Amino acid sequence: MPTVKTFLLPDLGEGLTDAELLTWQVAVGDTVTLNQNIAEVETAKASVELPSPYAGTVVALHAAEGTTVDVGSPFIDVEIGGEEPKADPAPPAERTPVLVGYGVAEDSSSRRRRRHTTTAAARVDDVPAPHPTRPLASPPVRFAAKRHGVDLTAVDATGVHGEVTRDDLERHRDATPVPTPTATATPDADEERIPIKGVRKHTAAAMVRSAFTAPHVTEFVTVDVTPTIELLAQLRDTKHFTDVRLTPLTLVAKALLVALRTNPTLNSFWDEDAQEIVVKRSVNLGIAAATPRGLMVPNIKNAHTLGLRDLTIALSDLTTTAKEGKTGPADLADGTITITNVGVFGIDAGTPILNPGEAAILCFGAIRRQPWEYRGEIALRSVTTLSLSFDHRLVDGEQGSRFLAAIGQILSDPMTLIALS
Numbered sequence: 001m002p003t004v005k006t007f008l009l010p011d012l013g014e015g016l017t018d019a020e021l022l023t024w025q026v027a028v029g030d031t032v033t034l035n036q037n038i039a040e041v042e043t044a045k046a047s048v049e050l051p052s053p054y055a056g057t058v059v060a061l062h063a064a065e066g067t068t069v070d071v072g073s074p075f076i077d078v079e080i081g082g083e084e085p086k087a088d089p090a091p092p093a094e095r096t097p098v099l100v101g102y103g104v105a106e107d108s109s110s111r112r113r114r115r116h117t118t119t120a121a122a123r124v125d126d127v128p129a130p131h132p133t134r135p136l137a138s139p140p141v142r143f144a145a146k147r148h149g150v151d152l153t154a155v156d157a158t159g160v161h162g163e164v165t166r167d168d169l170e171r172h173r174d175a176t177p178v179p180t181p182t183a184t185a186t187p188d189a190d191e192e193r194i195p196i197k198g199v200r201k202h203t204a205a206a207m208v209r210s211a212f213t214a215p216h217v218t219e220f221v222t223v224d225v226t227p228t229i230e231l232l233a234q235l236r237d238t239k240h241f242t243d244v245r246l247t248p249l250t251l252v253a254k255a256l257l258v259a260l261r262t263n264p265t266l267n268s269f270w271d272e273d274a275q276e277i278v279v280k281r282s283v284n285l286g287i288a289a290a291t292p293r294g295l296m297v298p299n300i301k302n303a304h305t306l307g308l309r310d311l312t313i314a315l316s317d318l319t320t321t322a323k324e325g326k327t328g329p330a331d332l333a334d335g336t337i338t339i340t341n342v343g344v345f346g347i348d349a350g351t352p353i354l355n356p357g358e359a360a361i362l363c364f365g366a367i368r369r370q371p372w373e374y375r376g377e378i379a380l381r382s383v384t385t386l387s388l389s390f391d392h393r394l395v396d397g398e399q400g401s402r403f404l405a406a407i408g409q410i411l412s413d414p415m416t417l418i419a420l421s
Helices: 139-147 166-175 198-213 226-236 248-260 308-323 397-412 415-420
Strands: 003-008 018-024 030-032 037-042 047-051 056-061 068-070 074-080 216-224 268-271 276-279 285-287 289-291 294-296 337-341 360-364 368-374 377-391
Touching: 037 074, 139 166, 216 397, 226 248, 226 377, 226 397, 248 285, 248 308, 248 337, 248 360, 248 397, 248 415, 285 308, 289 308, 360 397, 377 397, 397 415
Parallel strands: 285 337, 337 360
Antiparallel strands: 003 074, 018 037, 018 068, 030 056, 037 047, 056 074, 216 377, 268 276, 289 294, 360 377, 368 377
């Protein structure tokens, strides 16, 4: 006999209590297979696609897109016929399922099939179901469309399989006139209210905790980085870097990693319970990234083991993944020290707030051509300002100063970087 299985929003393994439903990827009446993606949700850490733990027919969606769903709450009902597949170890409805580890790999040849008629048993729980002719699009494209208020059904799709691509979305936005306020606009029309949730909510809470928990100290140094810029140009012309995007940030990151060898306390955290300073031997280098979903700090695991080319590739992959909204929870966990590059916005310096649980964050400002004393004369040089915020419980003024000075020295004389790498 057919039975209806209720899938509860699973524990995403992050200790989080809820998630925002970004998009449904199925509708009532659809036939789904094991591990087929059914929805995209956003936690306080990352965007996650949920696979179905059941094979059968969707009979109910328990939440509307854009709403927050508590972990353990009913999420979707699936009607299964006959015996439940043995490969499905999903827990029963009365217990909260765990996202990691349920279901089996889906046959790559399987495809989503849509039922054109719904049975009398189908329930909708007063939640509007997605339109049956919903256009194809990847989760990042759907999220971008939602953020900019674009109806994907109005976008001309040029993807290989008929899907709406990011370029399609951008072309549509460029071609759509921006509405202008009318004379009958209400007094409230001159303001916009943005709900604080998901990544932005988590970031705000984390920054407040950090600012009021760790005693911040920020120091600055201005450096002539002309030799680093010249080295950058030489490296780009070699066969080792012709196919990768080498930027000044890569050399700053490498300088930081080298400076940590003689200043290991900067790669540590404060264990409140044990009242101990824990110095980490491995360096998981975080890079603050501005994304459509807010500020995120994914990190490169074991960055201290990477050569310059591999570090360049890792940085490029990290920023591309973040901008596409594909950063996962594992990419955001266990960072040990962070770099924030405000120079890309034309900013000279800043006093960054520590990423929670870390001892230091380096701020890399804009590189500008300006008059500078060089070999006893005034010359036009490439100059930047570096600032370092650190937790004064873990790092005293001498340690922080030596670390920042070491990074500056390496960037002003990159032969040191080559010698010590």
